[in-house]
Amino acid sequence: MSFKQFYMATKVKECSTNAYNLKVLADSCEVNDVLAMISPRWKMQILYSISKGVRQFNCLQKTFPSLSDQVLGKRLKELVNEGLVEKTMLADTVPQQTLYTHTKRAEALLEIILELYLWGKKEWDLQACTVGKKLPV
Amino acid sequence: MSFKQFYMATKVKECSTNAYNLKVLADSCEVNDVLAMISPRWKMQILYSISKGVRQFNCLQKTFPSLSDQVLGKRLKELVNEGLVEKTMLADTVPQQTLYTHTKRAEALLEIILELYLWGKKEWDLQACTVGKKLPV
């Protein structure tokens, strides 16, 4: 019987193995929360695009043609919940318009992401990253 | 028919949807490679522990009691392949001994990870992160 199984059997019966491991990670090192926040696919790219002026659902879809709208919606909702993006309903019209803008908090994060990019570029000579470049708006 | 499906039907028949999207991500923003590198579960924690002096397979297992050994092995292999960790076989004895040490490249990465932690701490008042603390060796 593994440590995890023992622990679960005695302490947290209702909790799945995966949930348990996530809790251990969160307890032992909370930078893990940040990693989990930035690692979902497309998420930082979406945030970056917003910070560069791509502010509407529709435009974001065009920016990432192979990203499905429900995933885009999910990511946007996450970003809003995390305080990285603000959502503004322009008017209650049909068709409605919504603007997404990045927050101060997101700016600080994007700077660190840029450092990550530079680190990757330095170590592996990566090219053509959109971070640090101008996007077509 | 979505852009992706069209593209796949005409260009990359052999490639799964997921693989295709990963390629799009890699092409459009190569910081994604770095994000993918650091986001697997336990990986940065393992790297950090190694940098703090936990250098053997066995000790790493004890450091993360709920981490299974085959996942630990997988992560270590990844870290070695990425040049973040070096593996040293001490001798061809039984029981054999192996040491893992972090590289210069890893140090630079860990500094950025630390910034991520500080950012998270500042924005959400996270606590108890092992990054920046001493681990029991």
Added chain:
DNA sequence: CCGCATCCCTTTGGATACTG
């Protein structure tokens, strides 16, 4: 135009068992 509900498939992480 801006999304959500549902279903499905791929990927990933973990369990068990085994080897030098």
Added chain:
DNA sequence: CAGTATCCAAAGGGATGCGG
């Protein structure tokens, strides 16, 4: 001690279709 091979379950991403 230091791992590897095989199998399996869960999570996440994506497709289709629908509603405000």
